[in-house]
Amino acid sequence: MKEPPRISPAMTSAPAMIKTKKLTKSNIVIRTTMTVLALLTIYGFFTFNNQNLKFWPSLMATFANFKTVFIQPHFNHFTFSQAVEGVTVTLALGLLTTIVGAVVAFFLSLLAAENLTNKTTSNIVKTIVAIIRAVPTVLWVLIFAIAAGLGSVAAVIGMSFHSISYLTKAYSESFEEIDEGAIEALKATGAGWWQIVFQSIVPNALTSLISWTFMRFEVNFGVAVAMGAAAGAGGIGYEMFMAGAFYFDIREMGTITYFILAIAIVLEILSTQIKARIRI
């Protein structure tokens, strides 16, 4: 390497050994978390109940399946127009749950935002919403499927539950970010609560409300696919479940996968565009 430092103005002696890493709280937490996660992962692999599965052959078979799925899609049990219909139904499910979710969440989030109500109400609403959110969507749909009937009613209501709780959290956080002054100013003019909400809170938070809603719409499309598959909610997801788990026709799964992918990508582009536009 190089000769010792050329720079040596009168210096006091440095400690003989210098540690470069000083363990700050954040470093400790990061490392602990990493280690714990790594250990849990390894432990997980040992405990997975793999039932004598031959790993590599299965993996190879999976790749072969993926290849079939993506390279040789075909139509068998349904036609192109039925697939379009399925996708449309799924999209409609996603739209409906997003809109229902957004409307209900809007009012709930007014109650959940600390700066619009009091701390107690806010905490109660937030806790309820957190519990609702902790129940996976599919369970809501299944529970509603038994309790309230079949098909779209259960699907929409069940899926909306999750949307509502998710959006309530997102919206109320957007509301809480609003500068107190914007509310204070209208209060000082003698405006009432609803007037403040619609004239100050909503315009102020509009950008983030829209962007959260679109994000949720993207998610809801995926959820609608999954609900078709796991809870028989109809649409392309149901076709996929039948093709995959009932008919074992992976080539048809390929067709469906492409349909889903196409819509998902369109939605993503749309949502990026809209988000970019409203930010102006």
Next chain:
Amino acid sequence: MTTLLEMKHVSKKYGNGTVALSDVNFSVNEGEFVSVIGPSGAGKSTLLRCINKMIQATDGEVIFDSVNISGFKGRSLRKLRTKIGMIFQNYNLVERLSVIENVLHGRLGYKSMLSGSLGLFTNDEKQQAYHLLEMLGLKEQIYQRCDQLSGGQKQRVGIARALIQNPKLMLCDEPIASLDPSSAKTIMDHLKNISDSLKITVLINLHQVDIAMNYADRIIGVSKGQIVFNGAPSQLTSGDIKTIYGSDASNLMINIENHDRVKVAEK
């Protein structure tokens, strides 16, 4: 001269125990231009907000327009507030909305819940907004979004919003603290002009003593929640300044001897 506002033994103790105001007494006449000065944390903002009850005083009475408003709540409180305009350091506009929409917010106190929420304003109200904006030199910016305005322009929108309330009293909480000197002067001129020509009483928090002395008819000095000076600018001495601001008065770089009365622009 009629008394518009009277504070009697007003005290305010915050939830955390801070005593922000203790036994504050003063009165303001109609049309007066009164400036409240005092160090940071003295209680100036609290004082102002106790008047339109944005903060509920713990004790004492506030008499506005010969009515004791201390117990006002709900509808009557909202109605009271329409009579008191307020202007803020950070303008507190809805940035995404246009200038005229922000001005029209000043009318919300007069409207029903529904029409207010939907922003349905009458033609008269819009005309009034237009004229106010014209008067404040914002004719060109009427439909611009407020986030595109400069600080000085924003504050003029804030003034227009307060004026459209048809207020008897304007409360201004450090309206020029965020502005550059030239914009600050424009705003102060406008406020003085309003007070003079529209006979609106102005109560203004300032932290620049020289500006307060230039513009105000009367100065109220607040220190640690108490009123320690109340008189004409000409009566304010270095000793008073020291009482108000404590021993660091010299740090304020205030030059009381040597100030000119700035001529108020008559538009």
Next chain:
Amino acid sequence: MTTLLEMKHVSKKYGNGTVALSDVNFSVNEGEFVSVIGPSGAGKSTLLRCINKMIQATDGEVIFDSVNISGFKGRSLRKLRTKIGMIFQNYNLVERLSVIENVLHGRLGYKSMLSGSLGLFTNDEKQQAYHLLEMLGLKEQIYQRCDQLSGGQKQRVGIARALIQNPKLMLCDEPIASLDPSSAKTIMDHLKNISDSLKITVLINLHQVDIAMNYADRIIGVSKGQIVFNGAPSQLTSGDIKTIYGSDASNLMINIENHDRVKVAEK
């Protein structure tokens, strides 16, 4: 006096067609303190970055330490870069790491991939980092995270990081543009000090002409990608300034007549 750096007919055209440098020729002697001035977009940053090949010049030759480095790539380029320290306007520190870790980053060019990746530094290197930080007055902050430092302190970390490379040349791209005047002075003093006492050549982009004149041995004026002035500060006339900055020279509020040579703090 030996020539350390020579630029011969260097040009740079960016992918989008912008010609940032065209036919630049100059040379810098060992130990010189040279300041590059010029308006925004003139090509100052491009010029500096062509020297350590952070940007690849489109044309011409760069001779560093008697070697034509124009074609350097891979290992030889990395080795070259260890000889050239660089200091940035935004300090470019890894904010989450401690001061000493950031300084030691200057040694990465000397280390193997593995020990570099793992951040395994020898005790010698750590001692050296310690002494440099002591010299720059950052002894107290050695283990502090860089996001807790002030701008001036951050820039001193940047200097230490460059110095620990044992560079022959220091490239400084507007090192004081983000600093308040007093921190800026500290940084300029340190740089001058380094140049004087360690005989490290310094090439520094500045946009304050007066500071450039105060500190530099020589000034290079760049305008529209071309060198339009190259000489001692004392030779710089108002006319030259106009040539460099165009007609808006007056907006720069430069007062060339009336500047004092600031004494360089000798620590």
Next chain:
Amino acid sequence: GDGKSGGDKKKETITVVWYPNESADDLKDSRAAIDDVIAKATGKKVVDKLTTDYNIAIEALVSGNAQLGLMGGEGYTEAHTKNADVVPLVVNSGASGTLKDALYHSWISVRKADASKYMKDGKPTIDNIVGKKMSFVSPSSTSGFAIPTSRIIAHFSEQDKYKDLKVEDMQQGGKFFSQVLFGQSHQGSAANLLMGKADVAAFMDLLTPNYFELVSGKLNEEASVLKVRNDAGDPFTSLKGKEFTVLSVTPVLNGPIAMNSKSLSKEDQKKIQDALTSDETANNSKVFAPEGSKGIFSKDGKSRFVKVEDSWYDAIRDLH
């Protein structure tokens, strides 16, 4: 799709819910034929509800969200327990045309290639299914779960080691079986076996005319061997010609077409019952498919719908 005003509309449509087995695509015509009979009898619109879960079908009938449903015996008794308004309307008879042989069968089968491992003294036995990978239909299936598990428990609980064997132990791998799969339909369970995902599978005999044909032995006798027909539809298209051996055969009462009597007018109940039990329906080749064609019910001798009472299913209740 039908639009608004739920109340009135509900009365004008009759919803028929189908188990996953009968929800298969290739039974579409058959479902439509039965719907047709109901529609003609009542003059109302008949809507199909296909399901992926047995219990959703059951709950739909229980709650009155569906008025009619073709169920399994087990599912029916559960539905009746939950809501006594769910009662059987008709059931398909056996070849005799009466309730006497209104039966089908639950099989426990293994792949033919492995059959020798499950033989004792030349006869098939379920002794060796312990520790194997087992495929059932669904926890709410009669012939695909309730019957075979009670058969297994009955068989094994004679041994001391398995004295306390419970239904719960059959539901998850790692207890009695090494792994337990649920095919979600009889077809799925059979496919699990033939694809090698399971070693042993339970499903019903009624798949036979549509998907399987006899290779040796007699239908519904132990040790009979069957294979997948060449014209079998999914999920058997890639499993043509695969053979399996039946280890055990248990008769099961046919499942009824049940109704929620509260959500269907007396008048309609009668009309539907009459229409379904009519000769015309019995001779409708779409409803009772003759040999060689596909249908939910197959024509075997004089098979037809006959009226049935709730008490007929007590035999299933006794299983528990």
Next chain:
Amino acid sequence: MSQTYFLTKRLRSLVVLGVIVLVCFGSSVLTQFNLSQGIAAIPKAIVWGFSNFYPTADSLAYLSDIWAKMQETLLVSIAAAVVAAIFAFIFAILGSRITKVSNFLAVLSRAFANLSRNIDVSVWSIVLLLTFGQTSLTGFFALFIASFGFLTRAFMETIDESGTDPVEALKSAGAGYVPTIFQAVVPSSISQIMSWILFMIETNIRAATLVGILTGSGIGYIFDLYYKRMDYHAASLVVVVIVISILLIEQLSNYVRRAML
């Protein structure tokens, strides 16, 4: 004066509102959703829930079974997130504007991540079910693929946001590519990356329920089992266990997130 301004503004709002109502209506027709039925369903569901869907003392007997499956699900979710994070990190490095090696690789890695992210986890589950059967590995891989896609994008954005500055500085000091990644990129983005991993674990636990139902593994499977058996008391106990687990994990990761800053 201002009439047209307010008129256009109001018209625009009306058009937006109209479009939303139309979309709602159209979607309702398409999916045969009936709002009045939907609203009526909620009280019905609540009544049903209170009369059927609650854990009983008997169902507590299943707790150990349920907990075992929950543990499996937790481990699968964690393992999937962690392994995915490793791959995602590599892909993110290759794909990020700041650290990319070549444009081709960057585009490729972005495309790959998009593919795995935009196909729902349920699709992957069903494809994987065919080869891996009803095992934890099916769930693991399904979650892995979905996590990989999501994390790659999240990491890429994190790295992009962490800025070119430190990378440029190290490069100018002569540091090589790999040391630059480990000494500049990793420290700058590590807390954000950890935070994404924690978020992914939370998401995975939710998704695992769905995947479990589809593939017959973990907590989803056991819910499905009880549910299909119509043992709603046991099924509700599963829900309770899931809810408690998710809330706990959320609290824990919120704590860690705050402490990492």
